[in-house]
Amino acid sequence: MTKQLTIDEMLECLIDLQHEAAPTLQAAIEAIGSTMAQLIAAKLNVVAGAATFEGTAFAGACAPFTPRFPDQPCPDPLSRYDSCEWDEDPKGPSS
Numbered sequence: 431m432t433k434q435l436t437i438d439e440m441l442e443c444l445i446d447l448q449h450e451a452a453p454t455l456q457a458a459i460e461a462i463g464s465t466m467a468q469l470i471a472a473k474l475n476v477v478a479g480a481a482t483f484e485g486t487a488f489a490g491a492c493a494p495f496t497p498r499f500p501d502q503p504c505p506d507p508l509s510r511y512d513s514c515e516w517d518e519d520p521k522g523p524s525s
Contacts, residue, residue: 436490474505475505476497480493
């Protein structure tokens, strides 16, 4: 048997170990996550915030997504994740 760790779990291990590479790797993971979030938001016409790593107890590295306009339904595939967490009040530039 082997232990499988997610990217978030490996980053948390490095942070816990106070590894000198942890801050650089955290910044890289957050940058990749932010880029991915912006690509998704543009394709789905929603708003995305920056990705941040808050630890594995708080969803790991993640980015917030919100509607671009009032009463915008949560689009698929976003609706598959955290389905009860879609606030239909826009947070984007048109609000």
